[in-house]
Amino acid sequence: MRSLYVCLLFLIFSIHANSQSILLKGRIKDTGGQTVPFASVYEKGTTRGTSANSEGEYQLKLSAGKHTLIFKAIGYKLESKDLDLSAVQTLDIVLTPAIYELNDVVVNAFSEDPAYEVIKNAIRTRKRHLTEPDQYTADVYIKGLQKLLSAPKKFLGRNIDDIGKQMGLDSNRKGILYLSESESKISFLQPDKLKEEMISSKVSGSNRSFSFNRASDIKINFYENQLDLEGLSNRPFISPIAENALFYYKYRLLGTSIENGEMVNKIELIPRRNADPVFRGLIYILEDSWRIHSADLYITKEANINLVDTLNIRQEFIPVNSKVWMPSSVRYDFTGGLLGFRFAGYYIALFKNYNLNPSLKKKEFTEVLKITREVNKKDSTYWKQARPIPLTVEEQIDYTKKEVLAAKRESKTYLDSLDKVSNKLKPFRLLVGSGYNPRNRFKKEYFRFGSLVNSVFYNTVEGFGLNYQASYSKQIDSLTNKFLSLSGKVRYGWSSEKLYGSFSGTLPLERSRISFNIGTDVVDLNNNATIVQLGNSINSLFYERNLLKLYESKFLNFSFAKPFGSVQTSLTASWSNRQSLQNSSNYTIRDLERRAFTSNNPLLPGVDLPLFPNNQAFKLGFRATYAFSNDYATYPAGKFYRPSKYPQLGINYAKGIRGIFGSDVDYDLVSFDLTKSDIKLGLLGKSSFWIGAGKFLNAKRIYFTDYKHFKGNRTLAYTPAVNNFLYLDYYNFSTSDQYFDAHIEHNFSGFMTNKVPLLRKLKLSEIAGFNYLSTPALNNYSEVYFGLQFLNMRVLYGMSYADGKKVDKGFRIAVNF
Structure with a gap:
């Protein structure tokens, strides 16, 4: 025994x-x-x-x-x-370097390179390889590293040496800026369902952060006709084996080699036009099956990419079975520079443990991404066992050094020392700069006092005035990034001799948000607030154009916002006492002979009569939006629904109730809007649109402030928005009846300017758009415009028409920060 x-x-x-x-x-x-x-x-x-x-x-x-x-x-x-x-x-x-031989191949000026036959076969079988396998699961390890290669000693007045020490850079302002590793499990179901669950995450220098690495972001598929490189290019790139690839590429066979009994064709890619969105480099195609064996491709500044100078993409495939090959690794290497800073880095993804028969169901892909709070809790022992790619000496030092820095950065002593320096009051900034913004980083409390110069204004109702704001916020949950916010404002006009004040706040709850606003203020008659304070001051003082029309409001507002699945809802309740105001100042720096200030009544510009009698209003409002998507991502901060390929639908209902708290109003307004941004049209760019319509079902007792107002514009400068008008008056076409407005804008993403050598380097995008409005008072109003955009700056020229007759034209300039 x-x-x-x-x-x-x-x-x-x-x-x-x-x-x-x-x-x-x-x-x-x-x-x-x-x-x-x-x-x-x-x-x-x-x-x-x-x-x-x-x-x-x-x-x-x-x-x-x-x-x-x-x-x-x-x-x-x-x-x-x-x-x-x-x-x-x-x-x-x-x-040993692979030897690719050109056996018995003769290429002359009158014959087609044999590479073309290989590529044509790859194009013919592209769809088959794109749709295989029908489904799969795999484990993915992703590692990302970004390094600063050089930097100036000072930038925008800031000492880069001091900032570099806090970030763990060396004395020459060089070193690793970002180092992260993550493990995920991905599931895929044809044609486009992808689900990712992050298993572990590690970020050098932060014990609380989660890796930016996403398998869905690094995934690239050359069997697609076009490949979107979001952020790097305004245009999608053409795959070397796309249906129309022969229009964009030339090919040259560099030789063939035998690997595991299969012939591999080594083919060089040569762009037909340097400025086209195409790859350069090498692609390896297997004979007979015509599938991609591997690729070593790169993109340079000639293709007008953003942020980086060169991007190199390397992808390798391995056989999972006799019929299916899948990616074993994908690697992105990049270098770039901006404003004296030079950087480089890489991201690499390893795919392993493929399962081609996991019996996946479509309903399993409602949650497309899952990252829990436990993901970044794995210790160094775990990573030592799990990490497939060994750390280099530099990476080991970075983890060790920044672990010490991370602990130091979270200590009260260190945070207090930073606050002691940054919280010093600088009178110049308070007067004309960014204001005064003290903080207590350890308690996660932040104060903001606006600059005095930015608070000064002029309008004909109040004269010169001060509209000063201060705010306080406290982070109450670092993982969900929720803040308690409070702000206050005082406003005084020296000509009107009236003082106003208000107080507002926002309290985030677990899955909802409560906001309030109470006080007195001078408010724009158009509740879209399309005229900015500075713009109106300049127009009034230098061009004798008092565009802004104001009224006085004493108010108490509450709002409650909460999502119900993928439907976002908000409920508002407000009470206000509204009073018409009249001009009290006609001061101007430039007194133009042929121009004079108009009254504060936009409907009677030549007569200074009140627009409406004093009144009180109690109103309820409800809004719900639905993006026709049930797909969501789960983060430690909560559940977030993803944009869908369909437009977002918004439904609104506003009710003015007479008799409650002395309310004088009685009306019902129902409206809807349908909007969609970034509708991708391949090399032709992307479009956005907004359609809105509404009707007052009841308008028994209504005042001008309750009308439906539109986002008009009468100045050279404007703020871009998908439902903006460029030439529409701010007030004259507001309605208490029914309306329909539509807006469409297309960004050609350099489709035309990229073909002009001198313009190409500017990376300009062509913009064209159309706006339309119909109300009982304005049957058919339309605008057409076109122009150019550089980064967030745009210059447009357009024309407006009313009932087929041209009523305005001119340039519009926007800088959107």
């Missing part, structure tokens, strides 16, 4: 020992002794593997026993090694 017991123990021990992972590690070099960075290492016949780091070092955990490992990198001959592991082992590998 004892011998049987011993045998059982030995058997259990043997099974346990054989099931334990054994570490295999080493370095991968080429025949010249140079390291091969990010070479792939995986077990033959599986999708389990890893990648070397930037210094050619790799590590892989395997069970004890016999294994066949594959070592490969783009441009090198595949290396296979048979191993029998029983203990930790070091295995260094030398990769």
Whole structure:
């Protein structure tokens, strides 16, 4: 019996020992002794593997026993090694450059390069490879690193050396800015359902942050006709095997090679036009199946990309079974510079443990992303075991150094020392700059006092005045980024000799928000507030145009906002006492002979009569929006519904109730709006539109302030918005009946300017748009405009028409911060 017991123990021990992972590690070099960075290492016949780091070092955990490992990198001959592991082992590998031969191929000026036949076959089979497999799951490890290569000593008056020390840079202002790792599990179902669950996350220098790495962001598929590189380019890029690729690329066969018994074609991509949104580099295509074996492509500034000078994309595929190949790794390398700063970095994603038959259902993809609070709680022991790509010495130092800095940055002593410096009152900033903004970082409290100059205004109702604001906010939850906010305002006009004051606040709850506003103020008759204080002051003082029309309001407002699934709702209740105001000043710096100030009554500009009698109003309002999407992402901050491919529908109801709290109003307004932004039209750019319509079902007792107002504009400068008009009067076409307005704008994303050599470098986008309004008083009003946009600045020229007759034209300029 004892011998049987011993045998059982030995058997259990043997099974346990054989099931334990054994570490295999080493370095991968080429025949010249140079390291091969990010070479792939995986077990033959599986999708389990890893990648070397930037210094050619790799590590892989395997069970004890016999294994066949594959070592490969783009441009090198595949290396296979048979191993029998029983203990930790070091295995260094030398990769030989792959030899691609042009056997029996003669290319002359009158014959087509043989690469074209390969590419044409790849284009013909593109859709088949795009739709295989029907579904899959996989594990993904992503690592991102961004480094500062150089920086000026000072920038915008700030000492970069001091900022660099806080960020962990060296004395030369160089070092790692961002280092992060994450693990995710992804699920995919044809044609476009993708779900990602983040398993772990680590960010150097922060114990509370979550990695920016997303498998969905780094995923790239050259079987698609066009590839969107959001943020890097205004235009999508054409795949080398797109349906229309032959119009954009030339191809040259550099040779063929045999790998695992299959022929690989090495093809060079040559843009037909340098400014087109195309890739350069090499693509490797398998003979017969015509699928992508690997790709080593890059984009330069010639393609008008933003932020970076060069972006290199490397992708490798491995066979999951005899019919399906899937990506084993994707790597983005980039360099760039801006305003004296030079940076570089990379992101790499490793895909492993593919399952092509996971029995996924469409309903499982309602939650497209899941990141829980526990994701960033994994300790260094976990990462030491889980990390597939070994850290370089520089990365190890960065983690260690910034862990100390992170603890220091969260200490009260350190935060108080920062506040002591930044909280010093600077009179010049308080007078004419950004104001005075003291804070207590340890308590997460922030104060803001506006600058005095920015608070000064002039209008003909109050004369010169001061509209001064101060606010307080406190972060009550760092993970959900929720803030308690309070603000106060005082307003005084020296000509009207009236003082006003108000107080407002916002309290975030678990899944909702409560806001209030109480006090007295001078308010724009148009509740869209389309005329900014500074713009009206300039027009009044220098051009004798008092565009802004005002009234006095004593008010108490409450609002409550709460989502119900993907439907966003808000409920408002307000009481106000409204009083008409009249001009009290006619001062102007430039007194123009042919122009005079108008009255404060926009409907009777030549007569200074009250627009409406004093009245009280109690109103209720309700708004609900639905984006026709049930897909959502779960973050530690909560659930957020994703934009859908359909427009967002908004429904509004406003009710003025007579008799409550002395209210004089009695009306009902029902309206709806339909809007959609960034409708992608490929190389032709993207469009946005907004459609609105409404009707007063009842207007028994209504005043001008309760009318439906529109976002008009009568100045050279304007603020862009999808439902803005460029030439419409602010007040004359407000309505108490019914209305319909529509707006559409298209951004051609450089489709035309990219073809002009001198304009190409400016990275301009062409803008064209159309606005329309119909009310009983204005049957058919329309605007057409066109212009150019650079970053957030745009210059437009347009014309407006009423019932087919031109009524206005001119330029409009916008700077949108």
